[in-house]
Amino acid sequence: MSDPRTIAVAMSGGVDSSTVAAMLRAEGNNIIGLTMQLWNQRRLAGYEGMPEKVTGRCCSLDDVYDARRVAQHIGIPYYVVNHEERFERDVVRPFVAEYLSGRTPIPCSLCNNHLKFDQLLVVARQIGADCVATGHYARVGYDDARGRWLLKRPADHSKDQTYFLFGLTQEQLAHTLFPLGEMTKPQVRELARKHGLALAEKPDSQEICFVPGGDYKRFIDAYLAEDGEALPDTAGELVTANGEVIGEHSGIHNFTVGQRKGLGVATGSPLYVIQINGADKQVVVGGDELLYSRTLRACRVNLISVDDLREPMPVSVKIRHRHEAAAAMLEKIGPDQFLVTFDQPQRAITPGQAAVFYDDEIVVGGGWIE
Amino acid sequence: MRRIYLDNNATTPVLPEVFQTMSPYFGEHFGNASSIHHHGQETRAAVERARDSVAMLLNCRAAEIVFTSGGTEADNLALSGLTVGGDHMITSTVEHHAVLNACKHLEETGCEVTHVPVDGRGLVDPDDVRRALRPNTRLISIMIANNETGVLQPVEEIGRIAAEAEVCFHTDAVQAAGKVPIDVKRIGCHVLSISGHKMHAPQGVGALYLRKGTRLQPLFYGGRHERSRRAGTENVPGIVALGKAAELAMQGFDRGDDRKMSALRDRLEQGILTQVEDAGVNGEGALRVPNTSSLYFGDIDGEAMVISLDLKGLAVSTGAACSSGAIEPSHVLMAMGQRVDRARASVRFSIGKQNTGDEIDIALALVPETVARLRELSPVHRKTVVS
Numbered sequence: 151m152s153d154p155r156t157i158a159v160a161m162s163g164g165v166d167s168s169t170v171a172a173m174l175r176a177e178g179n180n181i182i183g184l185t186m187q188l189w190n191q192r193r194l195a196g197y198e199g200m201p202e203k204v205t206g207r208c209c210s211l212d213d214v215y216d217a218r219r220v221a222q223h224i225g226i227p228y229y230v231v232n233h234e235e236r237f238e239r240d241v242v243r244p245f246v247a248e249y250l251s252g253r254t255p256i257p258c259s260l261c262n263n264h265l266k267f268d269q270l271l272v273v274a275r276q277i278g279a280d281c282v283a284t285g286h287y288a289r290v291g292y293d294d295a296r297g298r299w300l301l302k303r304p305a306d307h308s309k310d311q312t313y314f315l316f317g318l319t320q321e322q323l324a325h326t327l328f329p330l331g332e333m334t335k336p337q338v339r340e341l342a343r344k345h346g347l348a349l350a351e352k353p354d355s356q357e358i359c360f361v362p363g364g365d366y367k368r369f370i371d372a373y374l375a376e377d378g379e380a381l382p383d384t385a386g387e388l389v390t391a392n393g394e395v396i397g398e399h400s401g402i403h404n405f406t407v408g409q410r411k412g413l414g415v416a417t418g419s420p421l422y423v424i425q426i427n428g429a430d431k432q433v434v435v436g437g438d439e440l441l442y443s444r445t446l447r448a449c450r451v452n453l454i455s456v457d458d459l460r461e462p463m464p465v466s467v468k469i470r471h472r473h474e475a476a477a478a479m480l481e482k483i484g485p486d487q488f489l490v491t492f493d494q495p496q497r498a499i500t501p502g503q504a505a506v507f508y509d510d511e512i513v514v515g516g517g518w519i520e
Numbered sequence: 521m522r523r524i525y526l527d528n529n530a531t532t533p534v535l536p537e538v539f540q541t542m543s544p545y546f547g548e549h550f551g552n553a554s555s556i557h558h559h560g561q562e563t564r565a566a567v568e569r570a571r572d573s574v575a576m577l578l579n580c581r582a583a584e585i586v587f588t589s590g591g592t593e594a595d596n597l598a599l600s601g602l603t604v605g606g607d608h609m610i611t612s613t614v615e616h617h618a619v620l621n622a623c624k625h626l627e628e629t630g631c632e633v634t635h636v637p638v639d640g641r642g643l644v645d646p647d648d649v650r651r652a653l654r655p656n657t658r659l660i661s662i663m664i665a666n667n668e669t670g671v672l673q674p675v676e677e678i679g680r681i682a683a684e685a686e687v688c689f690h691t692d693a694v695q696a697a698g699k700v701p702i703d704v705k706r707i708g709c710h711v712l713s714i715s716g717h718k719m720h721a722p723q724g725v726g727a728l729y730l731r732k733g734t735r736l737q738p739l740f741y742g743g744r745h746e747r748s749r750r751a752g753t754e755n756v757p758g759i760v761a762l763g764k765a766a767e768l769a770m771q772g773f774d775r776g777d778d779r780k781m782s783a784l785r786d787r788l789e790q791g792i793l794t795q796v797e798d799a800g801v802n803g804e805g806a807l808r809v810p811n812t813s814s815l816y817f818g819d820i821d822g823e824a825m826v827i828s829l830d831l832k833g834l835a836v837s838t839g840a841a842c843s844s845g846a847i848e849p850s851h852v853l854m855a856m857g858q859r860v861d862r863a864r865a866s867v868r869f870s871i872g873k874q875n876t877g878d879e880i881d882i883a884l885a886l887v888p889e890t891v892a893r894l895r896e897l898s899p900v901h902r903k904t905v906v907s
Binding site: 182232276 | 823824828831847897899
C-alpha cells in the first residue's frame with residue numbers, strides 16, 4: 151500500500167463494521183470511527199402499544215457504547231454524528247407514508263441512499279477522510295473498460311446486501327469501501343476475535359432498526375399519535391379479484407402482498423393478499439395462483455454498471471432481499487422508469503419494495519416497484 | 521500533533537498550584553474530617569480553611585458554604601431543598617440542564633414552574649420575572665453566566681425583585697465563578713451554586729452558598745456533615761483544591777487576569793470574524809464573561825467543524841451532547857430565537873487560565889481554513905453560492 155489513506159468507518163456497534171475498523175487500522179490507514187445517531191429509541195416509549203423499555207436496536211446506547219469501546223480498543227478517534235432530523239424526513243416519514251398508501255417500504259435502502267452514503271459521506275469528506283468504509287457485504291471496484299464504478303455481489307452470497315445498495319451513485323461508489331466483500335461471516339467473526347474485539351460473538355441484527363420488536367403497525371400508530379395526528383382511516387373492503395366484496399378490513403397498512411394470515415375471512419381454500427388499492431382502500435384477495443405475475447414496473451431507477459439502457463438487456467432480478475434473482479428482460483420505458491419481464495412468473499411482486507437488476511455478479515441498477 | 525484546548529467551559533485543567541495543595545490529602549493527610557483524633561483534626565482544619573477561601577470568593581460567611589459533589593448537586597440541592605409540592609418557581613429557558621431537568625422533576629412532584637424567555641442577545645428581562653410572580657412563588661432560579669454564550673444575566677436586578685417579593689433567589693454561578701467577581705450581597709441571592717472543575721479545581725467538588733437563616737431540605741440522609749445540609753464524608757482533597765482555586769481566582773482578579781483573558785478572547789473572536797465571511801457572535805450586544813465566544817458560521821455543520829478541529833488538535837465544542845455523544849441543537853441558541861440551522865452552525869470557544877497567546881494564534885490559523893473546507897464540501901453552501 152502506498153500512502154496511508156484517511157478512511158471514515160461507519161460504525162454501528164456490530165461485529166461487521168467493528169471488524170472493518172480493526173482491519174483497516176491494522177493495514178496502517180488513518181481511521182476515524184463515526185456512528186450516526188439516527189433515531190431516539192426513547193422517543194415513542196410509553197405510547198399505546200409501544201414498549202415502556204427500549205428494545206429497538208437503532209442507535210441504542212448499547213450499540214454506541216460497543217462502537218466506542220471498539221474505537222478505544224483499536225486506538226482511533228471516534229465521534230457520534232447526529233442525523234436524526236434527516237433520518238426522520240427521508241426514512242421514517244416516507245416509511246409511514248408508504249404503508250398508509252398500501253405499499254411495503256424498505257427503509258434500509260432509503261437510509262443507505264439518503265444517510266449512510268450521502269450525509270455521512272459528506273461529513274466524512276468534510277472532516278478530511280478520502281472515503282467511507284462500511285460493514286456491508288458487497289464489492290465495489292472501478293472497471294476500466296466501462297469507465298464506471300461497479301457494485302458487485304460479495305463472495306458470500308448468503309450475506310449479500312447489494313439489494314439495499316442499488317441507489318449508490320458513481321460519485322458515492324468512488325468514495326466507498328466494502329472491505330468484507332471477499333469474506334464470509336465466520337471469517338469476519340474469526341478476524342474480530344483475532345483483533346481482540348469483545349463483541350466478536352454479538353448476534354446479528356435483523357429487524358428494521360427503528361421499529362421495536364419489528365411491529366411496524368404499532369410503530370405507525372405511536373409515531374402518528376406523537377405528532378398529534380390521528381391514524382388516517384384506511385379501513386375498507388376486502389374484495390376478490392372479480393370485484394366481489396367478501397368482507398371488511400381494518401386498514402390497508404396492515405397488509406402486505408402475499409400475506410395469508412389475519413385476513414379475517416374463512417374460505418375453503420387459502421386466501422392471500424393479491425393487491426392493495428390505496429386509492430379506494432381495497433384489499434384484493436385470492437388464491438395462491440393469482441399471486442404470480444410476469445412483469446413489473448420499476449420507477450426512480452438508478453443505473454450503476456451502465457450509464458443508460460438503449461436496448462433491452464437480459465438480466466436477473468431480485469424483488470425482495472431474500473428472493474432468488476430470476477431471469478428477466480430489462481427494458482427502458484421512461485426517463486427513469488423500466489419494465490421487467492420475467493421468463494417465469496414471480497410470486498408476490500410487492501409495490502414499495504425494490505427491484506434490483508443483476509448481470510451475473512454485477513449490479514446493473516435498481517428501482518422501486520410501482 | 522500539538523493539542524490546544526479551548527473548551528474550558530466544559531472543564532478546566534487542575535492548575536499545578538491547586539494540584540500541589542490537594543495532593544497531600546490523598547496519602548499523608550488522609551483522615552476523616554469528622555474523626556476526633558489527630559488525623560481527623562488535620563483534615564477538618566483543611567476543610568475549614570477551604571471554606572474560608574470559598575466564602576471570601578463569594579463575599580459571605582464560611583458557615584454559609586455547603587460543599588457538594590459539584591454544580592449539578594448544588595443546583596439540585598437548592599431547587600429541591602427550597603420548594604415543596606404546590607409551590608411556584610420561576611426560571612429561564614437558557615438555564616443549564618442541571619436546573620432545567622431539576623425543574624422538570626419538581627413539576628412532576630406538584631410544583632409549578634414558569635420559564636421566562638430571553639431576547640435575541642440571550643438576556644432575561646427582569647420585568648418578565650416580576651410579572652411571573654404569583655402569591656405562591658417560592659423560588660427564582662436564574663443563572664449568572666450562560667455556559668454556551670457566556671452572556672451575563674441582570675442578576676442584581678432580579679435579586680432586588682426577589683427581595684421586594686420576599687421570594688428566595690437561587691443563581692447558578694457555575695460558569696461565572698473565577699471568571700467574574702461574585703458578591704452574594706450585591707446579587708441579593710439566597711443560594712448560589714459553583715463547581716470546582718470549571719475553575720481549575722478537579723471534577724467531583726462544588727459548593728452551595730446558603731444564606732444564613734434560609735431553611736433547606738437536604739437531598740441525602742446520613743451523618744450530620746456540612747451542618748446536616750449535606751450528608752456524606754467530605755471529599756477532602758477536592759474541597760482543599762476548591763479552596764485553593766478560589767484563592768487563585770481572587771489573586772487573579774487583583775492582577776487583572778480577567779482583562780487579559782478577555783483580550784485573548786477578543787483577539788480570537790475578532791481574528792476569526794475578520795477572516796471568515798458570514799460569521800457572527802451569539803450573544804452579541806450583551807455583557808459576557810471574559811472567556812467565552814460562541815460563534816456561528818453560515819452553512820456550516822457545527823458538529824463536522826468540532827470533529828475537523830479535533831482531528832487537527834483544537835478542542836472546542838458545540839451545543840450540548842446527548843447521552844450517545846451526538847450533538848443536539850442548543851436549547852440556549854434556540855431560546856434566543858435562532859433557527860435550527862443557525863443553532864447547528866454554532867461553535868463555542870472557551871479560554872482557560874492556562875491558554876497562551878501562541879495557542880490563540882494557532883487557533884486563528886486553523887479555524888478559517890477549516891470553515892473553508894467545510895463550506896467547499898457542503899451541498900447546502902454550494903447551492904447557495906450558485907443560486
